[in-house]
Amino acid sequence: MNESERIKELQSYNLLKGSKEKILDELVEIASLVCNVPISLITLVGKDTQNFLVHRGLSITQTSRKDSFCRHTLHQPEEILIVPDSLKDERFKNNVLVKGDPHIRFYAGAPLETPNGNVLGTLCVIDTKPKKISENQKKALKILAKKAMDHLNDQKMIHLQKQQIESHSDNLLKLTDEIPGMIYQCKMTEEGEMSFHFISKGLELLSPEITREQVYKDPHLIFTLIHEEDLPRVQKKIQKSFENLRLWEHEFRIINKENTIEWRKVKAIPQKQNDNSVIWYGFIQDYTKEKAYQNKMEKLAFDISHVLRKPVATLLSLTSILENHTMDAQEINEYNGYIKQVSEELDAFTKELYRTYADGRDTPKSVPDEKVTIY
Structure with missing residues (x-):
């Protein structure tokens, strides 16, 4: 021995x-x-x-x-x-x-x-x-x-x-706290009672003033952080996901401590329990930049279909006149000026499109200075 x-x-x-x-x-x-x-x-x-x-x-x-x-x-x-x-x-x-x-x-x-x-x-x-x-x-x-x-x-x-579970749990908590977003596990009963079983450090994305311990104690504190106009839609989405057990995905606004509006996006997978309650395994991320880019792209889509219509129609009209009429040098120069003006408008507009695209893609924002040359 x-x-x-x-x-x-x-x-x-x-x-x-x-x-x-x-x-x-x-x-x-x-x-x-x-x-x-x-x-x-x-x-x-x-x-x-x-x-x-x-x-x-x-x-x-x-x-x-x-x-x-x-x-x-x-x-x-x-x-x-x-x-x-x-x-x-x-x-x-x-x-x-x-x-x-x-x-x-x-x-x-x-x-x-x-x-x-x-x-x-x-x-x-x-x-x-x-x-x-x-x-x-x-x-x-x-x-x-x-x-x-x-x-x-x-x-x-x-x-x-x-000990192993606690060790794995500590390691997982450290990993989740480094993720740029809030990971959570939330449960809701048939009676509508909610409770959080896990919240990562990313709760700060919603509010740095509220702690995890406070939310564990009072889960409804989360709803006080959502913009009052968006709150009914968020609650409706939760109830719908509870009933149909489908992926819950939604965008909503919050008002930060500087009293400005920011966007957040939530995605959660529901899982029904034996007692008919539902547990969501979810993730909330900052969606402010993406939302701004999305809004810009929507505006550009509108501009492409409306703003571009006028110069394109003008160019088509000018080229039709040039094709069907015999003109002296003075008239040609005059029409050439019209075409140049319209081309410069199109050039400025395409540069704006490029800047918007670059902002959303995090690419260099330098824009080529080439001008459209009219021959």
Whole structure:
């Protein structure tokens, strides 16, 4: 046995945190009843001390390791240590726990063996008078010790899984907080009650004055940030998504702390739960620049269909006149001036189109200075 490895494994179980577990209490109570003794314990043998994880019939919770009966089981994980009469056993007759309180005379301890073969301690029974136990009682102690160890192994696994989940959760939270937007998980019941299970740091996009803790406590604070003219449409979209379980996608305005209007875009996937509530897994992003670009493009689309109509019609008319009439040099120069003027209007308009496109695409905004040459 490697003692340092045993101590390291004992510490990995994260025991002695002050939590008293009913199942372990019941196991030592059964041990006392089976063996008809007043004292039963689950012990953990540490580097210098022996600690009682569970104790029945004994008020103390710790002894020194050198006085421990249980330490003698550490090298014999398969065997129950039986001491019928401690005063007749050279190993224990001068032990302080024999000569003094609690005056141990009988001891029987079944080792708590880990899957790695290390012994953490024992499930043991104690009496203040000499005693013998039957083979069936010994077998019962072994079974109870195994049950106790199974429970400790299960708790260790749960503890490790919880640590892993918390670690993954912390990492995920750090990642989501770096995303330029608000990630959230929101639930709504059939009665319309809402609650947020997760909100990323991106909540600042809606309002830097409201914290996540405040929204967790009062989910309807979110709605106070939405422009009053857009709020009814947002609420209607939420209800519609609740009913048809389709992707919720919507644009809305907010008023920032400078009292200016900004745009936000929300996209959320609904998922119905067994209790008929719906959970949305969603994302809110700043949509102000995109909205401004969209508005510009809509205006340009209008201008293309209306503003351009006049110079194009003028050019067509001028070219028709040139094709169908014989003109002297003065008339040709006059019509050439008209064509040049219209061409310059078209050139200015196309440059404006380019600037608008460049603004939306984040590309260099320099515009070529070439002019349309009329031959």
